[in-house]
Amino acid sequence: MSKSIQTLAQLVELKDQIRRHNHQYHVLDNPLIPDAEYDRLMQQLLVVEQSKPDWITADSPSKRVGASPLLAFDQVQHQVPMLSLNNVFDSEALLNFDRRIKERLKKQVGTDISLPITYTCEPKLDGIAVSLQYEQGLLVRGATRGDGNTGEDITTNLRTLNTVPLKLLGNQWPERLDVRGEVYMTQSGFNTLNQKLLERGEKTYVNPRNTAAGSLRQLDCRITANRPLLLCVYGIGQVQGWQKIPKNHYDILQQLQQWGFRTNQETRRVADAKACLDYYDQLARQRDQLDYEIDGVVFKVDNLQQQQQLGSVARAPRWAIAHKFPAQEELTQLLKVEFQVGRTGTITPVARLQPVKVGGVTVSNATLHNMDEIKRLGLREGDSVLVRRAGDVIPKVVRVIIERRLHDNQAIIAPDCCPVCYGPVEQITGEVALRCINGSSCATQIKQAVHHFASRKAMDINGMGGKLIATLVDQKLISTAADLYNLTQKQLASLERMGDKSANNIINALQASKQTQLDRFLFALGIPEVGESTARSLVHYYGKLEPIMMASEAALKHVNDVGAVVATKITQFFADPHNRDMIASLQRAGLGWPEYEPQKQLQTDLPLQGKVYVITGSLKSCKRDTLKARLQTLGGKVSNNISQRTDCLIVGQKAGSKLNKAQAMDITIWNEETVVAQLQSLESGQ
Numbered sequence: 001m002s003k004s005i006q007t008l009a010q011l012v013e014l015k016d017q018i019r020r021h022n023h024q025y026h027v028l029d030n031p032l033i034p035d036a037e038y039d040r041l042m043q044q045l046l047v048v049e050q051s052k053p054d055w056i057t058a059d060s061p062s063k064r065v066g067a068s069p070l071l072a073f074d075q076v077q078h079q080v081p082m083l084s085l086n087n088v089f090d091s092e093a094l095l096n097f098d099r100r101i102k103e104r105l106k107k108q109v110g111t112d113i114s115l116p117i118t119y120t121c122e123p124k125l126d127g128i129a130v131s132l133q134y135e136q137g138l139l140v141r142g143a144t145r146g147d148g149n150t151g152e153d154i155t156t157n158l159r160t161l162n163t164v165p166l167k168l169l170g171n172q173w174p175e176r177l178d179v180r181g182e183v184y185m186t187q188s189g190f191n192t193l194n195q196k197l198l199e200r201g202e203k204t205y206v207n208p209r210n211t212a213a214g215s216l217r218q219l220d221c222r223i224t225a226n227r228p229l230l231l232c233v234y235g236i237g238q239v240q241g242w243q244k245i246p247k248n249h250y251d252i253l254q255q256l257q258q259w260g261f262r263t264n265q266e267t268r269r270v271a272d273a274k275a276c277l278d279y280y281d282q283l284a285r286q287r288d289q290l291d292y293e294i295d296g297v298v299f300k301v302d303n304l305q306q307q308q309q310l311g312s313v314a315r316a317p318r319w320a321i322a323h324k325f326p327a328q329e330e331l332t333q334l335l336k337v338e339f340q341v342g343r344t345g346t347i348t349p350v351a352r353l354q355p356v357k358v359g360g361v362t363v364s365n366a367t368l369h370n371m372d373e374i375k376r377l378g379l380r381e382g383d384s385v386l387v388r389r390a391g392d393v394i395p396k397v398v399r400v401i402i403e404r405r406l407h408d409n410q411a412i413i414a415p416d417c418c419p420v421c422y423g424p425v426e427q428i429t430g431e432v433a434l435r436c437i438n439g440s441s442c443a444t445q446i447k448q449a450v451h452h453f454a455s456r457k458a459m460d461i462n463g464m465g466g467k468l469i470a471t472l473v474d475q476k477l478i479s480t481a482a483d484l485y486n487l488t489q490k491q492l493a494s495l496e497r498m499g500d501k502s503a504n505n506i507i508n509a510l511q512a513s514k515q516t517q518l519d520r521f522l523f524a525l526g527i528p529e530v531g532e533s534t535a536r537s538l539v540h541y542y543g544k545l546e547p548i549m550m551a552s553e554a555a556l557k558h559v560n561d562v563g564a565v566v567a568t569k570i571t572q573f574f575a576d577p578h579n580r581d582m583i584a585s586l587q588r589a590g591l592g593w594p595e596y597e598p599q600k601q602l603q604t605d606l607p608l609q610g611k612v613y614v615i616t617g618s619l620k621s622c623k624r625d626t627l628k629a630r631l632q633t634l635g636g637k638v639s640n641n642i643s644q645r646t647d648c649l650i651v652g653q654k655a656g657s658k659l660n661k662a663q664a665m666d667i668t669i670w671n672e673e674t675v676v677a678q679l680q681s682l683e684s685g686q
């Protein structure tokens with residue numbers, strides 16, 4: 001964390017610190033601190049230097065852009081320096097930027113200060129800045145930014161990117177042209193690559209930016225060629241012999257697009273600074289849905305003549321500014337690791353963190369998935385950790401900052417018994433997760449099972465919330481969901497903070513819940529892998545409870561939505577005497593539902609009627625449109641976005657944020673093989 005700078009010695013230390021981080025980030029592709037902390041250090045340096053100009057030295061990091069180039073690549077001189085951007089972090093600072101521009105233009109060329117400035121607004125991609133040199137329309141050199149004046153020659157690597165034109169399209173290109181842009185990796189490309197590295201037992205990358213940097217600076221360009229990198233361009237450097245130079249930045253982008261470059265689809269031209277703020281708000285809302293990382297937006301004075309009049313200061317143009325979003329990665333301390341028990345007994349480690357703001361939200365817990373993940377991270381209690389909250393997914397510990405570890409930090413050991421009921425744990429076959437196998441007497445599992453049973457989409461028992469259920473279980477008034485129906489008004493009324501009236505309401509709600517629907521009841525039982533949609537399919541197929549309880553795995557697989565895994569879970573659930581007893585008790589308590597004729601032979605409805613599917617990633621066996629048509633022929637709907645209404649996400653290769661979202665929302669996920677098999681069986685009318 002930054003301390004205030006009072007003395008020259010402290011300033012020297014701050015500059016050294018920034019230099020070290022610069023080297024880690026730009027040269028070694030291995031940042032030790034989150035970008036946000038680096039920004040804070042740099043901001044602190046700028047503020048000190050502004051208030052004490054005598055202290056500014058020529059070698060100050062504030063006077064440089066990026067870092068020295070790696071010696072492994074040849075060096076390239078940029079004819080026009082590759083500048084970086086100054087940052088603002090709030091709307092007031094942006095409006096000040098706009099005001100300064102107008103004042104400067106008035107002073108310089110007498111522009112009327114009341115006239116608004118037209119800006120081009122662009123997302124700020126978090127990638128690697130590159131410059132591409134074209135001569136007579138042919139790519140002759142590609143380079144990194146390096147220190148802004150000298151970069152590394154990475155032509156061979158850049159030539160492997162499909163988005164880098166080797167020859168410009170169209171004609172009437174300038175004799176010489178430097179095109180500038182950002183090489184980046186999509187979130188889905190990053191996920192797939194890391195998954196592959198993990199499977200091969202290799203080191204994974206921390207984030208897409210760091211991965212793009214590592215991929216671009218490979219000495220062997222075959223490695224670069226296999227990485228999912230993209231180029232998006234946002235400007236030009238040196239130009240010679242351009243007959244029809246546009247007057248505006250926006251028009252330059254359009255021209256670049258016509259020559260075959262990708263520009264960002266979200267780029268807009270707006271009439272004034274106020275509209276820039278609207279753009280910022282709109283993009284901040286969109287940020288989670290984009291499949292690439294942006295760390296803010298860039299506003300550029302659109303008129304090129306005005307840009308020239310404004311010029312540049314040491315490291316950044318005066319005519320552009322980056323308005324940053326709240327950082328998605330922050331540094332904090334791991335206080336301890338706790339093990340949580342889920343509804344079906346899965347034991348998951350959870351990181352308890354020193355609360356920290358990440359992406360505008362306070363984070364104090366992060367998922368650690370399983371013991372393998374803890375081992376992979378090399379995590380110990382008390383460690384400084386980098387926490388990431390990208391998109392709307394659950395916060396994650398991405399890595400340990402080993403350099404900050406104290407010697408006596410405690411290793412994390414897997415529990416040898418259930419942290420709640422102290423019962424035995426076992427490793428689930430084929431999975432890394434640990435599980436408490438004491439389901440029927442583990443208080444946490446009982447509480448969660450009852451909570452699920454009473455929830456809105458299940459039995460919908462009004463007033464039966466988590467707190468009340470916890471009290472009932474802790475006081476041993478219930479040990480299964482069936483016990484709820486034996487509770488008396490007197491027992492409930494005697495509980496703390498529960499009066500006669502509330503107790504009556506609960507009894508009435510329990511009574512009212514007894515007349516239900518079979519699919520709700522099935523869902524309420526909490527059979528692993530059986531969500532609302534599968535419960536509906538089972539009822540649609542069998543019509544009654546008893547045949548479902550007795551069905552074999554092979555028979556269940558004929559039900560729409562039910563694959564081998566789900567079929568096994570269903571038969572296992574009904575084979576367990578504890579579950580059969582509970583169902584019998586519930587029926588004795590008077591739970592009932594209308595029964596239907598089994599639909600298995602009739603099939604008047606289409607089998608996927610009412611089901612909503614989302615497809616993500618690239619498919620191997622057929623075109624996306626073909627799959628869509630097949631689903632639709634069977635009555636299914638295909639939608640573009642994951643929502644509460646989605647029944648199932650179909651994932652191909654390189655699935656990205658939709659997969660994370662679906663997992664977070666507990667939506668059924670099918671891979672391509674499952675879908676194809678399901679469709680084949682449905683289409684053949686089985």
Ligand code: 9MJ
Pocket residue numbers: 083084085122123124125126127182234235298320
């Ligand atoms: C990024 N990173 O997306 C600039 N940038 O313009 C955009 N960077 C830039 N513009 C001048 N969209 C210097 C840097």
